[in-house]
Amino acid sequence: MTAAPDTGPARLAPQVTPPGSSDLLRSVFRRHAAGVAVITALGPSGPAGFTATSLTSVSAEPPLLSFGIGTGASSWPAVADATHVGVHLLGDHQRDLAATFARSGADRFGPPTRWRTGPEGVPLLDGVPAWLVCRVRARVPAGDHRLVIAEVLTGDPTGPGRPLLYHQGRYTSLPD
Structure with missing residues (x-):
């Protein structure tokens, strides 16, 4: 029997948060770079919107997308009643806009x-x-959020800028 080759110092066991904890979910998704979008809707008291990193393409036929929104979010009442929403992909020149739509009370x-x-x-x-x-x-219950599924009707993919990303708790952009 031969010994396994020495591959260097042993890795320390990772520090793991309790299974099923929201801290674990947050810790893992901080390492996942995500595009930044702003979702808008017209509510009874005027326009509403929020920053989202949960935007996902769902289906090509029909063209469907989804995003998540917390039921405690200030924009939830507008999104809960809206028949239509706007989805905006932000550019790396729009960090301030992303922060504004993410800030409570702004x-x-x-x-x-x-x-x-x-x-x-x-x-x-x-x-x-x-x-x-x-x-x-559709608005699908998902814990303290709702998963909103929406069908694309119209849009414009030709605006300026490179994509804005969210990673490790901050906005960033693709390297040059």
């Missing part, structure tokens, strides 16, 4: 945010690399 649609009313009355942000207007198809 006047998200006040200056310096530039926006206009788009199709179906959806608030559309100006200067984003890409935007979509979608019809909400």
Whole structure:
């Protein structure tokens, strides 16, 4: 019997949080780079929106996407009742916009945010690399969140900028 080759110092056992804990989920997903989007909707008291890193392409036929939103979020009442939403992919030049839409209590649609009313009355942000207007198809309960599934109706993928990413708890961009 031969001994295994020496591969260097032994790795220390990882520090693992308790199974099923929200801390474990957060710790793992901090290591997952995600694109940054802002979701908007027109609510009874005006435009609403929030920063999301949970945007996912679901289906090509029909064209469906999904995103998650906490039921305690200030934008949830608008999204809960909206028939249509706006989905905006942010560029690396829009870190301040991402932070504004992520901040609780912020006047998200006040200056310096530039926006206009788009199709179906959806608030559309100006200067984003890409935007979509979608019809909400389902809101699926998922713990303290809802998974919103929406069908793409129209949009524009030709705006300026490189993608904004969220990684390790901060906004970043792709290396050159």
